[in-house]
Amino acid sequence: MAPNVTSTVVDEKPEKYEGNHVHDVYELIASHFSSTRYKPWPVIASFLSTIPTGWIGLDSGTGNGKYLPLPLDRPNCIHTIGMDRSLHLLEIAKNAGGSPREVVRGDVLGKGWRNGVFDYAISIATIHHLATNERRMHGVQRLLEAVAPDHGRILIYVWATEQDEASKRVIPIENQTSETGQDVLVPWVLASASGPDQKKDANAVLHRYYHMFSQGELTALVHGAARTLGLKVGPRCDGRDMGVEIVQDDWERSNYYVELRRWKND
Amino acid sequence: MVRLITHNLLACHVKGCTSNNFPLIFKDVQVELREAEFNPDFLKGFMPKIEWNALVNAAREVGDTSLPQEQPEMLDDDFLKSLHHVLLEIHVEEGSMTCPNCQHVYPISNGIPNMLLAEHEIG
Numbered sequence: 471m472a473p474n475v476t477s478t479v480v481d482e483k484p485e486k487y488e489g490n491h492v493h494d495v496y497e498l499i500a501s502h503f504s505s506t507r508y509k510p511w512p513v514i515a516s517f518l519s520t521i522p523t524g525w526i527g528l529d530s531g532t533g534n535g536k537y538l539p540l541p542l543d544r545p546n547c548i549h550t551i552g553m554d555r556s557l558h559l560l561e562i563a564k565n566a567g568g569s570p571r572e573v574v575r576g577d578v579l580g581k582g583w584r585n586g587v588f589d590y591a592i593s594i595a596t597i598h599h600l601a602t603n604e605r606r607m608h609g610v611q612r613l614l615e616a617v618a619p620d621h622g623r624i625l626i627y628v629w630a631t632e633q634d635e636a637s638k639r640v641i642p643i644e645n646q647t648s649e650t651g652q653d654v655l656v657p658w659v660l661a662s663a664s665g666p667d668q669k670k671d672a673n674a675v676l677h678r679y680y681h682m683f684s685q686g687e688l689t690a691l692v693h694g695a696a697r698t699l700g701l702k703v704g705p706r707c708d709g710r711d712m713g714v715e716i717v718q719d720d721w722e723r724s725n726y727y728v729e730l731r732r733w734k735n736d
Numbered sequence: 737m738v739r740l741i742t743h744n745l746l747a748c749h750v751k752g753c754t755s756n757n758f759p760l761i762f763k764d765v766q767v768e769l770r771e772a773e774f775n776p777d778f779l780k781g782f783m784p785k786i787e788w789n790a791l792v793n794a795a796r797e798v799g800d801t802s803l804p805q806e807q808p809e810m811l812d813d814d815f816l817k818s819l820h821h822v823l824l825e826i827h828v829e830e831g832s833m834t835c836p837n838c839q840h841v842y843p844i845s846n847g848i849p850n851m852l853l854a855e856h857e858i859g
Contacts, residue, residue: 524781546775551742560848570737570770575850581749582851584758587785
C-alpha cells in the first residue's frame with residue numbers, strides 16, 4: 471500500500487526543519503523527481519508565451535528547469551534564469567530542453583540580484599516548502615522586489631488543501647474550514663533499482679514538508695507582502711505611487727495560483 | 737551554465753552590503769566558448785537592462801575585449817553580433833565572483849554560481 475500524506479508540526483527552527491525535510495530530501499531524490507516532472511502546466515505555459523521578446527525572468531525554485539525552455543514556439547526570445555537550493559536538480563536544469571540554461575544556486579528568501587532587474591518571475595510549487603507563514607510572506611516579498619516596479623509580472627503556484635480527483639494525494643485536513651492551511655509530510659518512494667530479485671528497499675520512503683494552502687491564503691500573503699513594501703493592491707490608480715494588481719487568482723488541478731502585475735505612477 | 741548575461745544581474749546580498757555591491761568581480765575563471773543561436777530581437781529588447789560598464793569590465797575579466805567602452809546608440813549588426821557573443825557564448829565553468837564592497841566570495845563550480853549565504857550573513 472502506498473504511504474500516506476500525514477499532518478505534521480514544524481517543531482524546530484524553520485531553516486533547520488526545511489533543511490531536513492525539504493533540501494536534504496530533494497538532493498537525494500533529484501533524478502527520480504526530475505523524471506516525474508516534465509509536463510508544463512497550461513496556465514504557466516500560457517503566462518510565459520505572453521512575455522514580450524527581450525524580457526528576462528527569474529524561476530524561483532526551478533527544480534529540474536522544466537520551464538526554462540519555454541515558450542517552445544519562440545525559443546531564445548526571452549531568457550529565464552533558474553534558481554534552486556538543490557545542486558543535483560540544478561545540474562539537470564542547466565541543460566533543460568537540451569540547451570544550456572542560466573542557473574544559479576540560491577535561496578528563495580535571498581536577494582542576490584540588482585533590485586527590480588527582472589521583467590517577470592515565476593514561483594511554481596516552491597513557497598509551499600517554507601515552514602512558517604512569515605517565511606512564505608517573505609518569499610512573495612522577494613518576488614515583488616525582484617521584478618521591475620513599473621511592469622513586473624509574477625506567477626505563483628502552490629499546492630492547495632482542495633485536491634481534485636486526478637490528484638494522487640489524500641490530504642488529512644484537521645479542520646476543513648481552516649484559513650491557515652495545513653502542514654503535511656508527503657512521502658516519496660524512491661524508485662528501486664531493478665535487479666534480479668526485484669526486491670524493494672524497505673527504507674526507501676522519504677518525506678517532504680509542504681504547507682498546503684487554504685482558499686484565500688495565497689492572496690493574503692500577497693496583501694501582506696505588498697503592505698510591507700508600501701504597494702497598493704489593485705489596478706493602477708491615481709494617488710498612489712506604486713502598486714500591484716492581482717490579474718488572476720484561481721485554483722487549477724489541486725493548486726492555488728495568482729498572477730500579479732506591478733505598476734508605478736510617474 | 738552561467739554566462740555574462742546572468743553576471744550582469746547578480747549583486748552581493750550579504751547583510752548590510754547595500755552599496756557598491758555590483759558588479760561582482762570575476763576571479764580565477766575557467767571559461768568555455770559555445771555557440772548560441774543569434775537572436776537580434778532579444779538583444780535589442782534586453783539592451784536597456786544592461787549595466788554597460790559592468791558588462792565591458794566583466795568581458796575583459798574573462799578575456800574578451802570586443803565591446804566598446806561606450807554603449808553605442810546605433811545597434812548595427814556587427815555590434816549586435818559582438819554583444820551576442822559576450823552575453824551568451826562565454827560560459828564561466830569554474831572560478832568565483834567577489835563583492836567589491838564586502839569581499840564576500842561567491843564560488844562558481846561546474847557552471848553553477850553559488851549565491852547561498854551562511855546564516856549569519858543573511859539580512
